[in-house]
Amino acid sequence: AQTVTQSQPEMSVQEAETVTLSCTYDTSENNYYLFWYKQPPSRQMILVIRQEAYKQQNATENRFSVNFQKAAKSFSLKISDSQLGDTAMYFCAFMKPPTGNQFYFGTGTSLTVIP
């Protein structure tokens, strides 16, 4: 079975600074997808960024980028120019295709952006 580990239960960052959230995973698969989801206090789960394992280029979405190290099975999320609205729980997730039920979540990192 696949496992996803987020070793930082809580983190904080000053507004406008950069923060990196860590995620490691364990799999014997070669083809898979990785995701970061954001859950603000509203409780809604929001997809932040997605990475396909067969793509070497790291995914970016505006202020959010990942550092995907396939050999090390590491998938960290970097948030640049942190904003108050980034305060949320962040979940790393692994998906094995083709069916979406092979979807595994980490236990989350609670990020607080300090004004």
Added chain:
Amino acid sequence: NAGVTQTPKFQVLKTGQSMTLQCAQDMNHNSMYWYRQDPGMGLRLIYYSASEGTTDKGEVPNGYNVSRLNKREFSLRLESAAPSQTSVYFCASSSIRGHGYTFGSGTRLTVV
């Protein structure tokens, strides 16, 4: 707006009562899921439906039943609620193209 609609948003039940959580998606996704979220444990899969007409157990199915009514709707039923079922429940749907899940807004259920 397109997405996953989940009802109700909040519910308080007494031990032994039953209830059904409703979920509908309008994105023509084949697969739908029910998760529960508990502090420090992330999201755990209760049941899923890979396609219309099929349902399968996930990691924590005990005490729950599901119905995939049609392609759009996937309901979760608690036949006899227990305090251990106090949690936040999420419905989600996905295509098979690896684009991840689209989640509903969640249901906070408290069993007293």
